[in-house]
Amino acid sequence: MAISRDDVEKVAKLGRLMLTGEELERMTGEMQRILAYVDQLSQAETDGVEPIAHPADVHTVLRDDQVSESLARDQALATAPRHSGEGYLVPAVLGD
Amino acid sequence: MELLSLSAIEQRQALEAGDVSAEALTRAHVEHIAATDAGVGAFLRFDGDNAVDQATKIDARRAAGESLGALAGVPVAVKDVLCDANGETTCASKMLAGFRPPYDSTVVAQLKAAGAVLIGRTNMDEFAMGGSTENSAFQPTRNPWDTSLSPGGSSGGAAACVSAGMAPLSIGTDTGGSIRQPAAFCGVVGVKPTYGRVSRFGLVAFASSLDQAGPLARNTGDAALLLSVIAGHDPHDATSLSPLAGNDAPEDFTAELEKPLDGLRIGVVDEHFGEGLDAEVDSAVRAAIDVYKSLGAEVVPISLPHSRFAVACYYVIAPSEASSNLSRYDGVHYGYRTDEAAMRGELEAERKAAAEGDASDIDPTLVRLYRQSRSEAFGPEVKRRIMLGAYALSAGYYDAYYLKAAKVRRLIRDDFTAAFEKCDLIVGPTAPSAAPPLGKFEDDPLGMYLLDLYTVSANLAGLPAMSLPCGQTAAGLPIGLQVMAPQREEARMLRGARMYEAVTDWSARRPPIAEAQG
Numbered sequence: 001m002a003i004s005r006d007d008v009e010k011v012a013k014l015g016r017l018m019l020t021g022e023e024l025e026r027m028t029g030e031m032q033r034i035l036a037y038v039d040q041l042s043q044a045e046t047d048g049v050e051p052i053a054h055p056a057d058v059h060t061v062l063r064d065d066q067v068s069e070s071l072a073r074d075q076a077l078a079t080a081p082r083h084s085g086e087g088y089l090v091p092a093v094l095g096d
Numbered sequence: 097m098e099l100l101s102l103s104a105i106e107q108r109q110a111l112e113a114g115d116v117s118a119e120a121l122t123r124a125h126v127e128h129i130a131a132t133d134a135g136v137g138a139f140l141r142f143d144g145d146n147a148v149d150q151a152t153k154i155d156a157r158r159a160a161g162e163s164l165g166a167l168a169g170v171p172v173a174v175k176d177v178l179c180d181a182n183g184e185t186t187c188a189s190k191m192l193a194g195f196r197p198p199y200d201s202t203v204v205a206q207l208k209a210a211g212a213v214l215i216g217r218t219n220m221d222e223f224a225m226g227g228s229t230e231n232s233a234f235q236p237t238r239n240p241w242d243t244s245l246s247p248g249g250s251s252g253g254a255a256a257c258v259s260a261g262m263a264p265l266s267i268g269t270d271t272g273g274s275i276r277q278p279a280a281f282c283g284v285v286g287v288k289p290t291y292g293r294v295s296r297f298g299l300v301a302f303a304s305s306l307d308q309a310g311p312l313a314r315n316t317g318d319a320a321l322l323l324s325v326i327a328g329h330d331p332h333d334a335t336s337l338s339p340l341a342g343n344d345a346p347e348d349f350t351a352e353l354e355k356p357l358d359g360l361r362i363g364v365v366d367e368h369f370g371e372g373l374d375a376e377v378d379s380a381v382r383a384a385i386d387v388y389k390s391l392g393a394e395v396v397p398i399s400l401p402h403s404r405f406a407v408a409c410y411y412v413i414a415p416s417e418a419s420s421n422l423s424r425y426d427g428v429h430y431g432y433r434t435d436e437a438a439m440r441g442e443l444e445a446e447r448k449a450a451a452e453g454d455a456s457d458i459d460p461t462l463v464r465l466y467r468q469s470r471s472e473a474f475g476p477e478v479k480r481r482i483m484l485g486a487y488a489l490s491a492g493y494y495d496a497y498y499l500k501a502a503k504v505r506r507l508i509r510d511d512f513t514a515a516f517e518k519c520d521l522i523v524g525p526t527a528p529s530a531a532p533p534l535g536k537f538e539d540d541p542l543g544m545y546l547l548d549l550y551t552v553s554a555n556l557a558g559l560p561a562m563s564l565p566c567g568q569t570a571a572g573l574p575i576g577l578q579v580m581a582p583q584r585e586e587a588r589m590l591r592g593a594r595m596y597e598a599v600t601d602w603s604a605r606r607p608p609i610a611e612a613q614g
Contacts, residue, residue, distance in 0.1 A: 003487070007487075009415055010484070011483055011486050011487045011490065012483065013467075014469055014490055015419055015482045015483055015485075016423070016426070016463070016466045016467050017467060017470055017471050017474075017479055017482060017483070018467045018468060019471070019479075023479075024492055027479070027480065027483060030480060030541055030542075031399055031483060031484065031487070033542050034480075034484060034541065034542050035410065035484075037407075037408060037411075037542055038412055038497070039408075039547075040404075040405065040408050041405055041408050041409065041412070041497075041500050041501060041504055042496070042500070043289060043405075044402065044405050044500075044503075044504045044507065045498065045502060046165070046503040046507070049503040049506055049507060050503070050506060051185075051499055051502030051503045051506065052502055052505050052506045052509065053507065054305045054335075054558075055139070055291045055305065055306075055555075055556065055559075055583075056291060056292060056335075056337075056558055056583070059332060061338075061512060063331070065230045070545075071198055071199070075198040076198065078195075078196075078198065079195060079196065079198065079429070079430035079431075080428065080429055081427065081428070081430075081431070081432070081433035082428075082433065087253035087440070088428050088429060089380045090428055090438065090462055090465065091440070091461040091462050091465055092461070093300040093461075093462055094590025096460050096461050096462070
């Protein structure tokens, strides 16, 4: 089933993007073509195959719980578009 | 002395012997960049004075008899995706224009410790998404062999600057072929190491289970040298490879490079020579396989039955990881933020207009800030990847896309495990064609994705893989040979590549612009 313009609009919200009408139109066509190609995955026989999320067999690695230096607050905040010197500033959330 | 045509290893020897100063060597490169890069666009930022300053410091340290690192005084260019606290890191995105990282990536820190002269920051597809370097928000890069053509991507600037003689070495990153494909298109050597071989700390993330930084150089010896500098376990990267038991010494990939591999078995994949492969590339690669035969290698036909699904698998997994990684760009923590006052005005108007009807569809203010900041600062290809990833991970589609792709990924990896029981290295084409014209894929993103046909499998399986020059088309464009090895077998891969390089002269060929004098 091909992805519809409405679906694309919903996905844009999930992805925190805003697309203009023209962009939506174009994105719908492009995603339809790309997904039609990707759909060939359904031909692969994967019954009983364990998925992998990673190329190596990763095991949880434990290290000693030692305090070490980390990024200072002013250094981290220096890269923010708006900050108070103590935290990041955003538009009011409560009562919005 | 023709400084610009010397290899990095020769430059190092000349520096050590006192035949040239780091300052003179750096000045020669700076002048060449100033004279030629306007026509290529390899660098996003380059500061000649700063580079010369780094070089004079190395000269002073050498004069004082200090012990210097493996790259002392040798110019190295870095793709603008690896954080360097001494300046901006933009990922060629409007989102990160002006972003000054508070720390060095481990790769940059290793280069500094080795005494490299960091000569500039190279152009790329925005956030490393693309295969032509045309997705840079700031400028396209042109192919030094023919400036109407793309250099490939996403490490297009990294490959072009080495090809054009602007630096002997550069660092690229490879998520689905982004070092190897531009290396093939620009006629240089490019190495994607084993996943985890090189630290990803401070490498701005695109797809975390696939990303890997690696060297671009004009020959395998130089690539081995640079890889030796940047490889190694990093406690800051939980996915970085641990040393094998009982072997804590850093690996030196140059040590046995000139030693041919005894009884080498070259795997040739049936599926690599099918539909979509350009005839000139096909014959150049077959000729390279004949060279291996003449060197005494046994050629073993092998099959990778799931490789036909590799591009489809990759274009689910990479965008899924990208949509997750790029959620950090929210207009709050760093980077671009929309004009907040204007945004509030528009939102107020929307709410008023909807006052009588249903207003449930209108964003809360903070959500609008995220959406508008992201939409104004990301380019079309980045938006496409975020959309594909958000879709593949969304409720109702996760099983059919992400989970299915993760299962196919295992099958692709298992194919390689079985193949490497029959052969030591796999050899084939790096890309299905030579460099395409700029603009060719502007309206055809899927067409661009299919250029990754031969390269994405190594990322999905975590294998080391490299490209080296193996021929030219009738039009004089470079063709790349891909060599792949099992995980952790970079030394074997580089030695195998060197066997071919030592008896052919394709790596020695340079575009005319590399000889141009300022």
